[in-house]
Amino acid sequence: MNHQVVTYLAEGVDWIRFDVDALLGQFWNNTIEGLSQGSIYALVALGYTLVYGVLRLINFAHSEVFVFGVFAAYFTFYGLGFRPGPTVTLGIGELILFLLLALIAAMAVSGATAVVLERVAYRPLRRRNAPSLVFLITAIGASFVMQQVLFIWRGGNAEQAIRLLRPEPVFTVFNTAVTNIQIITVLAALVLLVVADTFINRTRLGRGIRAVAQDPDTATLMGVNKERVIMITFLVGGLLAGAAALFYLMKIPQGASYQGGFLLGIKAFTAAVLGGIGNLRGALLGGLLLGVVENYGQSLFGGDWRDIVAFVLLIVILMFRPTGILGESLGKARV
Amino acid sequence: MALLELSTVSVHYGRIQALSDVSLTVEQGEIVTLIGANGAGKTTTMRAISGIRPLSGGTITFDGEDISTLRADLRVVRGISQSPEGRGVFPGMTVMENLDMGAYSRKDRKNLAEDLDRVFTLFPRLAERKNQAGGTMSGGEQQMLAIGRALMARPRLLLLDEPSMGLAPQFIQQIFRIITEINEQGTTVLLVEQNAQQALSRAHRAYVLETGSISRTGTGQELLNDASIKEAYLGVA
Numbered sequence: 114m115n116h117q118v119v120t121y122l123a124e125g126v127d128w129i130r131f132d133v134d135a136l137l138g139q140f141w142n143n144t145i146e147g148l149s150q151g152s153i154y155a156l157v158a159l160g161y162t163l164v165y166g167v168l169r170l171i172n173f174a175h176s177e178v179f180v181f182g183v184f185a186a187y188f189t190f191y192g193l194g195f196r197p198g199p200t201v202t203l204g205i206g207e208l209i210l211f212l213l214l215a216l217i218a219a220m221a222v223s224g225a226t227a228v229v230l231e232r233v234a235y236r237p238l239r240r241r242n243a244p245s246l247v248f249l250i251t252a253i254g255a256s257f258v259m260q261q262v263l264f265i266w267r268g269g270n271a272e273q274a275i276r277l278l279r280p281e282p283v284f285t286v287f288n289t290a291v292t293n294i295q296i297i298t299v300l301a302a303l304v305l306l307v308v309a310d311t312f313i314n315r316t317r318l319g320r321g322i323r324a325v326a327q328d329p330d331t332a333t334l335m336g337v338n339k340e341r342v343i344m345i346t347f348l349v350g351g352l353l354a355g356a357a358a359l360f361y362l363m364k365i366p367q368g369a370s371y372q373g374g375f376l377l378g379i380k381a382f383t384a385a386v387l388g389g390i391g392n393l394r395g396a397l398l399g400g401l402l403l404g405v406v407e408n409y410g411q412s413l414f415g416g417d418w419r420d421i422v423a424f425v426l427l428i429v430i431l432m433f434r435p436t437g438i439l440g441e442s443l444g445k446a447r448v
Numbered sequence: 449m450a451l452l453e454l455s456t457v458s459v460h461y462g463r464i465q466a467l468s469d470v471s472l473t474v475e476q477g478e479i480v481t482l483i484g485a486n487g488a489g490k491t492t493t494m495r496a497i498s499g500i501r502p503l504s505g506g507t508i509t510f511d512g513e514d515i516s517t518l519r520a521d522l523r524v525v526r527g528i529s530q531s532p533e534g535r536g537v538f539p540g541m542t543v544m545e546n547l548d549m550g551a552y553s554r555k556d557r558k559n560l561a562e563d564l565d566r567v568f569t570l571f572p573r574l575a576e577r578k579n580q581a582g583g584t585m586s587g588g589e590q591q592m593l594a595i596g597r598a599l600m601a602r603p604r605l606l607l608l609d610e611p612s613m614g615l616a617p618q619f620i621q622q623i624f625r626i627i628t629e630i631n632e633q634g635t636t637v638l639l640v641e642q643n644a645q646q647a648l649s650r651a652h653r654a655y656v657l658e659t660g661s662i663s664r665t666g667t668g669q670e671l672l673n674d675a676s677i678k679e680a681y682l683g684v685a
Contacts, residue, residue: 320541323540327540328536328538331532332549333499333520334524334529335550336525337549337552
């Protein structure tokens with residue numbers, strides 16, 4: 114395709130462009146890639162949103178809960194005998210088995226990490242009725258500690274990529290190839306999100322979580338064990354982050370790095386706020402929207418603008434809808 | 449043996465003492481009311497009984513068991529259910545979901561239909577509004593929902609904190625009539641009220657709480673006819 118870069122700024126400016134041709138030319142490619150990226154954001158965003166809904170706490174260490182899952186998936190591959198290098202050729206049965214094993218490992222590690230984090234960092238503060246600012250600082254501190262633990266263990270360089278699955282087009286739509294990895298990511302994320310939504314809205318325990326989110330004291334008066342609800346909330350958020358971790362590693366095999374959670378965590382948090390923090394479906398909407406828009410932005414303004422577009426989107430939406438697109442918190446969210 | 453006994457119970461909020469040496473008993477089958485001015489410690493007493501506030505001294509005994517340090521959610525399992533001050537209706541849940549929350553700790557799920565019937569008979573209004581969100585109901589309806597929800601736990605002791613607060617006069621009459629009805633069906637009631645007139649005339653016995661301590665006790669009728677109570681709480685000179 115013949116791209117004509119249109120610069121609306123002065124002649125010779127190369128740090129920004131306004132490339133409508135690229136935007137339109139890559140529209141469907143960006144949409145599909147954005148949806149798959151956005152699914153990962155959405156899965157991680159759910160962890161922020163659930164914990165916020167129940168504790169009114171931004172769990173900044175959630176990004177490291179995710180990174181622990183990335184490492185768990187990576188070392189599951191390693192433990193299964195795979196080594197860095199070109200993509201191995203596997204039968205479909207083997208491939209599914211290995212990916213499932215990595216999924217289980219990543220979910221288990223992230224889930225356990227989230228629960229331990231809650232026990233060690235936040236529960237003691239709750240016991241002492243610490244002010245919310247203390248929780249926030251603790252969350253940031255926990256995030257750094259977990260990052261540095263990974264740094265000390267594995268060093269500053271990212272792990273060398275282990276590739277089990279090469280991105281290959283499965284079918285084309287609007288002249289755009291859709292790859293196996295994109296399909297797996299989006300489908301698996303949707304299934305997990307539906308399961309999480311059903312759990313929250315349709316089960317007894319889920320109703321307990323919503324009750325604590327809406328009114329913790331009254332929930333206790335109904336016989337809800339608040340501490341248990343909090344633990345389960347962290348566990349569910351961790352499990353979803355672990356699943357996201359595997360999809361992330363399939364997409365970016367060289368992405369197992371101690372600081373790999375930072376930008377993704379902030380974007381997932383952005384997605385949660387964008388959709389309306391505390392709102393499960395908002396997290397899904399926010400994640401997908403963010404994934405798609407930053408891809409459009411990248412085509413339109415150039416690669417360096419990707420992240421800027423994401424955060425400008427957040428600021429603009431919050432100016433007009435301070436509670437996010439879907440607004441209501443988990444507490445108020447209706448079935 | 450009393451169903452509920454508070455023995456020299458003290459509660460602190462930080463350094464501030466909210467209750468000091470409160471002792472009271474509630475016998476099986478009674479309606480006992482706790483009256484007092486704003487800030488006297490009525491709600492704190494309720495929160496101490498249901499376990500939301502820890503004690504700084506004294507003991508609470510329920511049906512012979514010391515529950516002073518028992519977790520709040522387990523006290524519901526023991527048979528203490530509360531309709532809290534300000535009603536505490538879950539705004540984002542429907543009437544049905546709110547009622548289900550009341551039965552959260554019940555193991556005998558198969559008997560729920562029976563209790564639901566009972567609640568809908570007491571409060572036909574709730575039956576009409578099954579699928580309405582709790583947060584969109586009027587104050588009187590929310591109060592009915594809060595009491596109905598507390599009954600769904602099939603409690604042995606029902607704690608009612610200010611059920612008449614903020615209600616229109618015709619609702620107040622109705623709520624108190626229903627409280628008597630619930631009691632006649634066999635549920636013991638501890639009622640906290642600012643509407644002393646109604647509360648005293650409905651209660652078997654009453655306690656007066658003044659700045660964190662019990663200052664008077666007697667039957668409802670005795671206190672209703674007492675000159676100093678009339679002056680302080682009934683607005684009659």
